[in-house]
Amino acid sequence: MRGWFRLTLGLLAVVLGALWTVQGLGYATDSVMTGHRIWAVIGPVVVLIGLVALYFGMRARGHRD
Structure with missing residues (x-):
């Protein structure tokens, strides 16, 4: 069960992060966050953090003791 979390x-x-980016850029409508550029900045940062977590999760899953 290593790495699943x-x-x-x-x-x-x-x-x-992808959703926040799309909303920040104004492509998703009917949201409070639509069109606010701060979400177009926060979104990619969250995506990068998620990719790092995925990388370390995959590494933890690959190490079999």
């Missing part, structure tokens, strides 16, 4: 957290961060 990081993988799950990383995937969630990538999805949320």
